[in-house]
Amino acid sequence: MRERIPSGFDPFVLPFLIGIGFVLLYCALAAMRVLWQCPREDRRRFFLSLITPTTALRNLWDIFANCLIHVKLWRRNKLLGFMHSSIAFGWFMIILLGHLEVFLFVPHRLNLFYYPIFFNYFVAETDTSLRGAFLFFLMDFFLLLILIGIGLAIVKRVRSRLFGMRRTTRPSFLDTVGLYSLWLIFPLRLLAESFTASISGGSFLVKPLNWLLEAVLGSQFLLNPANNLPTWWAYSIVLGVFMVVLPFTRYMHIPTEMMLIPMRNAGLRIRHARRGYALLEVYSCPGCGVCIDACPMSVKKANIKDCTVYLNRQIRRGNERRIEEISDKCLLCGKCTEVCQVGVEGPALRIFQRARRQYAVNPDYAAVNVAPPESVGKVLYFGGCMTALTPSIGRSMESVLGKLGIDYTWMDRDGGICCGRPMLQAGRFPQAAEMVRKNTELIKASGADTLLLSCPICYKMFRDHYKLPGIRVVHHTQYFEELRRSGVLKLSKSDLCYAYHDPCELGRGCGVYEEPRALLGSAAYIVEAEKNRGESICCGGSLGSLSLGFQQREAMTRRALENLTVAGPDAIATACPLCRSTFARYSSIPVRDIAEVVDLSL
């Protein structure tokens, strides 16, 4: 290969240079801003993690698997995964191979930013470049891959169902500009390269197109700079446009995710609604809209615009009215996070938006005096507010524990203090912390070594937000399953067939999927719901939502019931008092808590 343009420069590279200069500067400033906004200890943790070999390797692997290959999208839908990874990985390879070409053939040009991108314009093929032939083949292969990906993307605009998506996001105006310029980049590259392919060479894609153009337009026409330069100009301009609009479109997720992954691996979490790590999550949202189909609220068309993808968009726009509306409505079931390919924590983001609100009346529990539980045994049972409202669960718990002869104390049998989770979810952190403090005192004073809970909402709170050294926090499904394994709890299997509903807080919240199933499986037969485990559908009764009214929730509960009863079970079993009472309201078959099922089979 030899250089065709001695100066190594042509004005057509300018739009590209302006674009890449702008986007790199923007990203560098944004990254510094995020780092500056993070608390000092978070920053330290982040830098330390970057020089820790294991974390650094994990970062590289995660970036490769998530940003380039889109592993999570492949798991969701093969076609969707192929479409995204063909564009992302193909583009990456073209850039990489472009640099390799420059490195191999014109190494003194490696300092020029644009050279690898417009390599085929600046060089002419000589007859001694077999290695080049191989690289040309790879270049054309990846260009073809990208073009297939873009073809699929165009099909997806019209028939998203083929890609496993019922609903997709409505792009904003700038998103559309970004989208069309992205779609144009690669066909224009192909055109530009095929105009000059008789000089610079090419492979199975570029060459035939060059022959075709020659046949139609004549080779003199193609070789005339007045005709082939405009194609390179067009390619450069489209690249420039894409990069200039990138920071203001959903494509900002490409650079942001590369920073989000190392920060998440370093153990950083959201600490502020609009600063630091939270900003990274917001800007990492690719706006794919997978969360729209997943959201339990989207059964009602009116709620579609309240999904996490729109929350991220509104936070970017700073539309306070909509941010408040979206944050307050959410059930905080966590399903959007479960299905999200970049792991945007919709619920946590919303809780922090709620926490920004100022209240004129602030509850204070300092004066509340609750008598510490009289200690009987080593097991302290905390039913929580929701168990108090579903007395049958409390009775079953008492009955089972009694039959097994376990010494226990029911901490809040005659009322007590809430675990604090609903208050925390409402974003009122100081009040929640006050309740945590009160309960911690009571629990520590009891001298128990096991805290048993029958409500997953409380379980999540005690597990994650309380400091109870030496005290084991356990949900009743885990506790009973352990007793069953050790042979203390002997269940007789009834011939009833249950569908098990994974409560949001127990499943997605705490990752407890197996114990309830094992326990239920030894007491009855189980059928699975259509969507289960991590993708189970919230019952609609969640305390997470502040503004959803009773009537608005009905459609959600009915949809969740439909999903549960697909296999035609005799009854529904769940492990959450709130789910139980919500389902019982509309279900045509009995709804029982696992404690009740265990009690019946004991």
Next chain:
Amino acid sequence: MDFGFSLSPSSAIDLDKVDLSLYRRLEQTVPDIRNCIACGSCSATCMAADYSGMSVRKLILNLQRGADVKKMLSCCMLCGKCTMVCPRGINTRKLILDVCRYYSDEKV
């Protein structure tokens, strides 16, 4: 002159004089508030009733009368039991949060 006893102040409420601006505002943000039938289910289940005399039924009544609600709210834990038992489906948690938000000491 001290007689060793005093008359208790009148508990009559003059609805023409009390400030109902908070209630009017809540009627906008939580329209369900008008559906309350004062059945008292919320009072019966309330966790904070023992500590601060909290009761959503009484809260709504006091709001309609322009009376003070700050004290009873001081121990509400937002646990949501009142919402779950309400036969009229009133979103009591939103009501409570909105009272906390829009409350103003100056009105009394």
